[in-house]
Amino acid sequence: MSTAFLGGFGPNVSIAHVGPELAAGDLTALLGAQFRGTPDGDAPVTYRLAWTRQGSMPVGFVKDVAASELAEVRTTFGPGPAGRTFGHGGNPITAGGVGGWSWLPSVASPGEAVDRVTADLAWSWGFLQFGADGAVEATLTSPERTYQRGAAHDERFNDPVFSPALPESRSPYLARSGDEISFAVPLFTDRAGNGGNAAVSSARTTLLRDGTKVGETPYAANGLFEVPSGAAVYRVETDAVRTAGTSEFATKVSAAWTFRSDTAADDRYVPLPLSVVRFTPELDAGGATPKGRSLRVPLTVQQQEGAANGRVDRIDVEVSFDDGATWTAAPVSGGVATIANPGAAGYGSIRVKATDSDGNALEHTVIRAYKIA
Missing domain, CATH: 2.60.40.1120 (Carboxypeptidase-like, regulatory domain)
Known part of the structure; x- marks a missing residue:
């Protein structure tokens, strides 16, 4: 139990301890x-x-x-x-x-x-x-x-690129307790790794079991789902569209993860395999990069602690300069994607796909990841 007294007690109230002291962990x-x-x-x-x-x-x-x-x-x-x-x-x-x-x-x-x-x-x-x-x-x-x-x-x-991430946390982001799967990932995490959420005009999160939908919520990367007993292949899909005018970056973020899961033996939430890829290009103070030049985008894999994650060896990256209408592959070498920006001002969007050594897969799409000026 936690109790707070905001602003203090005032001049006529004080506190004291009554009775024996408790063990250090009890109070x-x-x-x-x-x-x-x-x-x-x-x-x-x-x-x-x-x-x-x-x-x-x-x-x-x-x-x-x-x-x-x-x-x-x-x-x-x-x-x-x-x-x-x-x-x-x-x-x-x-x-x-x-x-x-x-x-x-x-x-x-x-x-x-x-x-x-x-x-x-x-x-x-x-x-x-x-x-x-x-x-x-x-x-x-x-x-x-x-x-x-x-x-x-x-x-x-508040620096771009804003994207899904797994900041250090006391609670798992994707977990199973018995036959209940919980999912909550910050889709709009900033470049420094501060977990981000945003007002949205539309959002959904869908969980599929062996290709069949078992649940859906109207929330961005958030849901609690009852699932049938036993082992199966699951896929969680989510997308969110920012409320218009609230940011010029990450105007729409979509993501999906595929993983295997079986009934958890006890009542605690057991972390499930979950990986993300973070994008950390060097941008100016306004979140922009020069037009007509190549942009190096370092790729960092984050994986959920305590989960049976496989090793991610290959990452495929695509870029779009028309808000996701068309996509072009970007070469990746040494954990860095190289994007050839066009000669006109606008925005660059990034899409990434990866599969780990155990067959768990991820997909992320960030529309308007950075500005081209």
Whole structure:
């Protein structure tokens, strides 16, 4: 169980521990505060402080924090669309995975933010994009980070290419418990590997068993499916179209994975084979590359931890310059695809296919992966 008191208790409420202390793993108290600092130029500065206590609640809690005890995290944000507002937050995370509260100051995109944080526990960073009506249009969430006190660290958010990814996580992305398969993959993860979700105008996720549909949801890369007992070949397909105007990149993302699965013997979720291919070309600050020149696109394979994944030895890449109407093969050598960009401005879309040594397969398509200028 986790309980939070946002903003503190007020002047007339205090806390204390009653009764014997508990074992360290039975009770964790997370205490903290977040304050606005003096801006560093145009970059907002936030002090984010947090501590944990094991086995008992504090009876009085006073901390005098020296600057030398804090780590400085400078975060750079890639370009966002005009007419939007953006926020940046940091949540403290305990060793057991319990997260705290985050203040969300406004930031510019492109722009920077500076955070000074306690270094005794992990932090997870978030970036949010809000529409003119205040609705959330996109979110990016970092894996848990740890920092060294007194040191400076850099983070990045919101740079293309946005694509499916498997950021470090405490929960599996594709798993089976008994005869229930769960699936949740962030389709719009940014270049730095921050898990991404976006507002969409349409989406679907479909699960097929030996070629027959067993379930479908209206969500982007997300579903919980009851399946028949026994072993079979499964294929999960998903696609999502971003809400118009919310980003010029990754306007549509499609993906599919093929894998074998049998009834899981116990009640816990067992990770299933799952691989993705990440694209990390060097683009300018606006997510663009020069027209008429070749673009090197490093390819990185990520595989789900704890799953019986095979080895991915070959990756086939195709490129489109007309939003997916036609495709051309791009040569791949040494884990790098080389794309010959046309002489006209526009966008490049990327499609990839791969099969591992155990027969598990993947397909990803990112429409408008990068800009050509």
